[in-house]
Amino acid sequence: MAFIAGYNTKIYVSGYDLSGFFNNYDLGANVDLADVTTFCKTQRVRKPTIADGSVSLSGFSDNAAGGATNVINASIQQENKVYMVYPAGDTIGNYGHAAAVDVDSISQNAPFDGITTYDVTAQSNNGLDFIISLHDLSAETSAGSATSHDHGAVPDRSTGAGYLQVSAFTGTNIDIIIEESTTNAFAGEETTLLSFTSVTTANTAERAAFTTTPDRYLRATWTGTFTTATFNVGVDFT
Numbered sequence: 001m002a003f004i005a006g007y008n009t010k011i012y013v014s015g016y017d018l019s020g021f022f023n024n025y026d027l028g029a030n031v032d033l034a035d036v037t038t039f040c041k042t043q044r045v046r047k048p049t050i051a052d053g054s055v056s057l058s059g060f061s062d063n064a065a066g067g068a069t070n071v072i073n074a075s076i077q078q079e080n081k082v083y084m085v086y087p088a089g090d091t092i093g094n095y096g097h098a099a100a101v102d103v104d105s106i107s108q109n110a111p112f113d114g115i116t117t118y119d120v121t122a123q124s125n126n127g128l129d130f131i132i133s134l135h136d137l138s139a140e141t142s143a144g145s146a147t148s149h150d151h152g153a154v155p156d157r158s159t160g161a162g163y164l165q166v167s168a169f170t171g172t173n174i175d176i177i178i179e180e181s182t183t184n185a186f187a188g189e190e191t192t193l194l195s196f197t198s199v200t201t202a203n204t205a206e207r208a209a210f211t212t213t214p215d216r217y218l219r220a221t222w223t224g225t226f227t228t229a230t231f232n233v234g235v236d237f238t
Helices: 070-072
Strands: 009-012 024-036 047-059 079-085 095-109 115-126 131-141 161-180 191-193 204-210 215-237
Touching: 009 070, 047 070, 047 095, 070 095, 070 115, 079 161, 079 204, 095 204, 095 215, 131 161, 191 204
Parallel strands: none
Antiparallel strands: 009 079, 024 047, 047 115, 079 095, 095 115, 095 131, 131 215, 161 191, 161 204, 161 215
């Protein structure tokens, strides 16, 4: 069995790597089931309707610039802040969870003989997406493409979303896309599954939806005028 040790967890929020501030997370995904049982039935029949999701993070308070408390407190009463969690790290092909959320609760506890703790809960506006990493959070200094990921058989779903976190950026712009291919050649046969908004500053995050069935092989590709860009790309199509 391939159990996962929690110490490798990566947590990205609104273009910041907050992994070093938290030591516990809880994710929730559920779907409302409407009762559609009719006459002449001897068993209940239900139909899935509205998907929902939630994220809870627990750790330690840090009010410095880029600290968890500073970043998350700034998002109170703001909509669709992008959260991404990778339980085993964000190496290409690793799975994770992501959502565009609204923070609904924060709490801080300061014992006189201990470290101040910090907890946050947030509710999703798109359920909970199950993502695959297509580019780990690392720096690029020129245009290029990441190693492609083979996600196996084409999924029977024609909707999904790409996720982007940019934690550092120097330059004019970087344009990041997710490309798809049926053969994995990426020799001209590939097409663009989705394009993220052009990035011009650090600490940027986005969830971008797509409405076509993705091909078997996917990769992240980037172009632009920049000196360095540190970013993570994930995709959901499950």
